[in-house]
Amino acid sequence: MYLSQLRLDCINRHTMRTLSDVYRLHQFIMSGFYEYEHPGRVLFRVEPEPKDRFIIVLVQSFKEPHWVKTASLLAWQTKKISFQIQKRSNFHFRLRANPVVTRNGKRLGLIRDDALVDWLRKKEEQIGVWFCSVLAVDEGYTNGIKNNGRYPKHIKIKTARFEGCMEIIEPERFHNALVNGIGPAKAFGCGLLSLART
Secondary structure, X not given: OEEEEEEEEOOOHHHHHHHOOHHHHHHHHHHHHOOOOOOOOEEEEEOOOOEOOEEEEEEEEOOOOOOOOOOOEEEEEEEEOOOOOOOOOEEEEEEEEOOEEEEOOEXXXXXXXXXXXXXXHOOHHHHOXXXXXXXXXXXXXXXXXXXXXXXXXXXXXXXXXXXXXXXXXXXXXXXXXXXXXXXXXXXXXXXXXXXXXX
16 A cells, blocks of 8 residues: 655635636546556545645555645655554544435435534444544535536535544454445545554
8 A cells, every 4th residue: 555645725716716616626536546557445645734825635545645846735645554443542633524314315414513423423333443533524525526528517525624532342243344444425525544653
């Protein structure tokens, strides 16, 4: 696995256009994998805290990416990573996700803080963890346009950021969630789980 940190110029006009359209952002991220026919799962997240004049984007991938430096993309670093997860390990975590429920065949975005936290806690068994604490931040909706033939497809995705502490209960399930992402809309900046030792 590879983890990349991209630094985008937050005062660049092209950066603003890219970040304001979730499909354009997806295309930009995937441009780093143009040499691979099957790059595998690529997860990414735009970090909420700008650093100086930089917007930070984290990208996790099975293949090593290679982007082209532009006026918008000022720099990036990539490192090879491996996950050594043991039962009862504790971590701080950050996750941007697409918290939705399906009703009458339609996906509906969750809004209330308690509903967001419940959405994540219902995934504990599936991903093999126990969330010791969870803070949910409603980020609203992100939009984009996919030009698909004659009629453009409008994309609207509900996002929320989750932070807190977790304990690993089932390492194998957790590893699977870590490398494949959590929840829907993974192609559009959701699902990447970041960890730090407590």
